[in-house]
Amino acid sequence: MLNQVINMFWTMVCFAPVGFYWALYFAEKRPAWLLFTSIGISLLISMLPARWLSALTISKDRKFYERIGVTFIRWFVQNGKLVNWVKGKYLLNSGLIHNRKEALNYLGTIAMQERFHYSCFLLFLLSTIDALCIGKTGMALLILLCNILYNVYPILLQQYNKLRINLILFGRRVR
Incomplete structure (x- = not known):
């Protein structure tokens, strides 16, 4: 349940400026095709193979991410340190990964979460660019900040987690 509360909190906080921006966009009688095109392009990212997104890995060094x-940030996210601390305090079987099979399954979860955040990243970025183009600098900066918090x-x-899991499972770095 705590995971869902964390998800809902970040989603509402960070999507609110994007939703507000597009509501203003329509209130100003601007064309709907731009929003729908932005959403369509963003959804295409979610269909890319995981290996393509893995090519966007910034570093193969854990220390870089640290x-x-x-x-x-791990304290404030789904299955993060806060959730694991609460689970450890009140449940006997805390943690997310207990064996090799769970670790391999979690790599699939990471790929899904990466796709989702890359897709949202693109939608937020296109919204930021559009806001800048029409002179709404404050709104653009707010959406950019939300993009960093919610997606970047x-x-x-996820790249850090993938690196850690691959080091444990295979004794090698992510490719």
Whole structure:
């Protein structure tokens, strides 16, 4: 349940400016095709093979991710440190991964989450660009900030998690 509360919180906080922007967009009688095109392009990203998205991995060094704050962000995300701390305090079987099969399954979950966040990243980015084009700089900056919080850091976190799991499972770095 705590995972869902965390998901709902971040989704509502970070999608609110994007939704508000597009509501203003329609209130100003701008063409609907731009929003639908942005959504369509964003959805295409979710259909890309996982190996293509893996090619976007920024670093193969765990320390890189730790230096940019990914371990701090882990406290505030689904299946993160806060959730595991609560589970460990109240449940005997805490944690997400207990064996090789669960680790391999979690790599599939990571791929799905990466697709979702890349797709949202593109929608937020296109919204930011459109807001800049029509002179709504404040709204563009707010959407950009939400994009970093909701998409960039989760993508980096997934890359970090994938790296950690592959090091444990295979004793090698992610390719």
